[in-house]
Amino acid sequence: MIPVRGFTGKTVAVFGLGRTGLTAARALQAGGAKVILWDENEKSREAARAEGFTLVDLSNADWYAISALMLSPGVPLTHPKPHWVVEKARDAGVEILGDIELFARTVAAAPAHKRPKIVAVTGTNGKSTTTALIAHVLAQAGRDIRIGGNIGYGVLGLEDMHGGAVYVLELSSYQLDLTSSLKADVSIILNISPDHLERHGDMEGYVAAKKRILLNQGKGDFAIVGVDDPWCAQICTEITAANRRTIWPISARRAMGRGVYSLQGMLYDATDGRVNEVADLTRARSLPGRHNWQNASAAYAACRALGLTAQDAVDGLMSFPGLAHRMETVGVLDKVRFVNDSKATNADAARQAMSAYPRFYWIAGGRAKVGGIDELTELFGSVAKAYLIGEAAEAFAGVLDGKAPYVISGDLESATRAAFADARASGEEAIVLLSPACASFDQFADFEERGDAFRAAVHALAAPVAKEARR
Template sequence: MIPVRGFEGRKVAVFGLGRTGLTAARALVAGGAEVVLWDENEGGRSAAEFEGFKVADLSKADWSEFAALMLSPGVPLTHPKPHWTVEMAQAAGVEVLGDIELFARTVNAAPPHKRPKIALITGTNGKSTTTALLGHICASAGRDTRVGGNIGVGVLGLEDMHGGAVYVLEVSSYQLDLTSSLKPDAAVLLNISADHLDRHGGMDGYVAAKRRALLNQGKGDTAIIGVDDPWCQRICTEITAANRRTIWPISASRSMGRGVYAIQGVLYDATGDRVVEVADLMRARSLPGRHNWQNAAAAYAAARALGVSAEDAAAGLMSFPGLAHRMETVGTIGRVRFVNDSKATNADAARQALSSYPRVYWIAGGKPKSDGIAPLHDLFPRVAKAYLIGEAADQFAQELEGRAPYEQCGVIDAAVAAAFADAKASGEDAIVLLSPACASFDQFSDFEARGEAFRHAVEGLTRPALRGARA
């Protein structure tokens, strides 16, 4: 745990008692603060009470007593409208912040020799893979590496800092909206496409939130920015003109005079005086597809910015074991391979998976995003057949009508069974791909639960055969 500094002897309100809120409450108490916790969900309140925290209805509190409101990132800050706790805090002149900001202030208050290195990774797609990949590279190179934030362990639940530590943090747009003083040594902005627009008041608000990743960088820091989409291209151009830090563009589609890029799966380093071939990513089994080449370019560049040698960074790319629910092979039966890409919660993320295979048996659906799968029309010729699940099934069927064959299956078990039967009957090497292009909340608690359901369904296909063999 990282004890939070700056609130010793002061009272802090904490709203939202999931993983982030409870972790922050523990860290605030460890740093000497007094906390008052609340959640509209009885289960969250019960968990806090079980740990001995003071739980009180913040709608009835005297807000003049609070030094800050620690807000969980899932709670609306500005849109569609500010949460009532935000309105009460603002009316009382109480600052509203999140766990990443608490971490930042603790780092900023530490003596220079105790301050760790920090890498921040954000973007619409690829955050988790890039975060895990960079963490793997740094750890493989012998660095004392802690990986967390929006992935795995909340940042304040990681081991306490020291001068030789490296924190590799995935940070969402929600968390960035609540962060104002973080100064990452390496800030990675992978890409931007439309997502979470309801929470940011539109595209401009979403882009502004992502840009906050670069807010406090100065001389000696490195900004690593994908330039394969127009939003990030514009940001890269704007901050290059400001000339406040080292800027390394990254690309998975074109060569560049400066930066790190991948062409046809070969990674090149153009950050020095000459272009150097780094690695053949076609040999990296856990990094298939152009989107993963961008992730690899970003992780390699960030590792170099953190002081990892080019040789160690390249070796880490090749030894990366992959990440669950992101283009993860969960089983192979005969000539049929099953790929779990449950993390693809929007059309742009699903595009990355669909683009990686010439022909797929595609399982899609769930709680749809605003643009559905309309942006994927150009990839429908790759769909041998689609198997539709969840709330989006009817909408997706209309999009696919006349463009690709489909079957409405309702649930994952039925979709896996139907897709396997068709893929096996094709007599060819085949991919059954779960890449939903939807949120999971219609049928599952999160994308991890959806991915596990897919894995279990695949495992279930082999059980009758195994029972028959034992008989």
């Protein structure tokens, strides 16, 4: 745990008692703060009460006695409208912050020789893979790494800091909205496409949240920015004009005179003004497809910025085992391979997996994002058949009608069974791909639970197949 500094003897309210909220409450208390907690869910309140925390209904609290509100990132800050707890804090002039901001202030309060290195990663897609990839490469090279934020553990639950540690943090736009003083040694913006617009109001608000990862950087810091989409390309242009930090653009689509890029799977390092071919990423089994080549370019650049040799960085890329729920093979039955891409919660993320396979049986659906799957039309020719689940099933059927065969399966288990039956009947080596292009919240708590349910459904198919083989 990282005890939070700066609130000793002060009252801090914590609202939202999921993983982030409870972790922050423990860290605040360890740092000497008086912590009061609340959540609208009784089960969450019980979990906090069981740990001995003080529960206070914040709708009736004396807000003028509260120094700060630690807000969980899932609670609306501005859109579609501010949550009531946000309005009460603002009316009383109480500062609102998130766990990343608490971490940032604790780092800033430490003596210079005890401050760790910080690598901060954001983007619409690829954040988790890139974060895990950087952590893997650094660990393989012998660095003391801690990985957290929007992946794995809440940042304040990680092992306490020292000067030789490297914190590799995945940061969502929700977390960045609550962060103002983080100074990352290496900041990465992979890509930006429309997402979470209901929480940020419009693309301008969403892009502004992503750009907050660059705050406070200066001489000696690194900004690694993808330039394969117009929003990130504009950000790269803007910060280049500011001429403070070192800027390395990354691309998986074109050659560049500086930065790091990948073409047809070949990785090129142009960070020192010369272009050097450093790796064949097609040999990295856990990094298939152009989107993963962009992730690898970013990870390579980050590790070089932290002083790794080119060879050490490449060796780490090649040994990366992959990430759960992102193009993860969860089973092979007969000649059918099942790929869990549950983390594809929007169309752009699904595009990345769909583009990696020439033909596949597609399980899609859930709670649709703005735009649905309209932008994936050019990939429908690769869909052998679609199996539609969740709230979006009817709408997706309308988009697919006449473009690809489909069936409305309703739930994930039924879709997995039907997809396997059709893929197996083809007699060919086949791919069953769960890449939902949707949020999971209509049927599952999160994408991890959805991916685990897919894995369980695949394993349930294995026993009958094995029984048939023994006959």
